Amino acid sequence: MLKIENLTVEVAGKILLRDINLEVGKGHTNVLFGPNGAGKSALMRTIMGFSGYKVVSGRILFKGEDITELSVDERARKGIGIMMQRPPDMAGVRLRELVRAASGEKMDPEVLARALDMGRFLDRDVNVGFSGGEIKRSELLQLAAQGPDFYLLDEPESGVDLVSIEQVGTMIRGMLCAGIECAGERYEKGKSALIITHTGQVLDYVQADKGYILCNGMVMCSGNPLELLSEIKKRGYEECVRCKLKR
Ligand SMILES: Nc1ncnc2c1ncn2[C@@H]1O[C@H](COP(=O)(O)OP(=O)(O)O)[C@@H](O)[C@H]1O
Ligand SMILES: [Mg+2]
Numbered sequence: 001m002l003k004i005e006n007l008t009v010e011v012a013g014k015i016l017l018r019d020i021n022l023e024v025g026k027g028h029t030n031v032l033f034g035p036n037g038a039g040k041s042a043l044m045r046t047i048m049g050f051s052g053y054k055v056v057s058g059r060i061l062f063k064g065e066d067i068t069e070l071s072v073d074e075r076a077r078k079g080i081g082i083m084m085q086r087p088p089d090m091a092g093v094r095l096r097e098l099v100r101a102a103s104g105e106k107m108d109p110e111v112l113a114r115a116l117d118m119g120r121f122l123d124r125d126v127n128v129g130f131s132g133g134e135i136k137r138s139e140l141l142q143l144a145a146q147g148p149d150f151y152l153l154d155e156p157e158s159g160v161d162l163v164s165i166e167q168v169g170t171m172i173r174g175m176l177c178a179g180i181e182c183a184g185e186r187y188e189k190g191k192s193a194l195i196i197t198h199t200g201q202v203l204d205y206v207q208a209d210k211g212y213i214l215c216n217g218m219v220m221c222s223g224n225p226l227e228l229l230s231e232i233k234k235r236g237y238e239e240c241v242r243c244k245l246k247r
Helices: 040-048 071-079 094-103 109-115 132-146 164-176 224-236 238-246
Strands: 002-011 014-024 029-033 052-061 082-085 090-093 152-155 192-197 208-216 218-223
Touching: 002 040, 014 029, 014 040, 014 052, 014 192, 029 164, 029 224, 040 052, 040 071, 040 152, 040 192, 052 109, 071 082, 082 094, 082 132, 090 094, 090 152, 094 109, 094 132, 109 132, 132 164, 152 164, 208 224, 218 224, 224 238
Parallel strands: 029 192, 029 208, 082 152, 152 192
Antiparallel strands: 002 014, 002 052, 208 218
């Protein structure tokens, strides 16, 4: 579904990502770990095609096609959707309008929002005065309306309290597995995702296939996500850099 080859990215005249290789198969969920400032969000923003993230070398393939030079909206139309870590407030724009637009005017925002228990937010300005959990749920509602094949989820649990995390986690699980419980089985029509997580909490809800550790703009290692998480908890990220230097 997504293949990143030898990607090096420059932002504001500085190299932020170096020689990144990463691959997410159809129906697979991969997770990205890494300390603050590692370049995780920058990688997602580069995949989505946000301005300011200049690809110096390498390429991004989506469904086999080179999308490195495409605009954000072209990538969205091809089936990539992003949930941002800190989306902006949009005073004057009602959530209802955004949800309708995200669905290409095809969906009734009311029906979708009700299914996700977000009905009462539709007539509020997007994110204005929303709590941390509500912001994440609003992002997920917009993503559900867009219905991408590939989800980029940037720290879905950040700023979400322990009770709301269950709502957010359950929503993500439903979206990635087309509403069908995974129960350890690969669901054929499942969507693909790349999820950034600090805490690993999202892994209580979503079964991930592979994890990557990003430090200083480089992939330090990859492997079983739960094993990586337990290593990080035990030894911290400094050890990742030392370990990489040893190899
Ligand atoms: N648009 C930008 N302009 C300047 N610096 C940026 C920009 N985007 C990210 N950075 C810098 O790149 C580094 C990595 O940021 P980011 O990808 O947000 O890290 P994280 O791994 O915490 O998500 C940080 O030092 C950040 O300040
Ligand atoms: Mg980030």
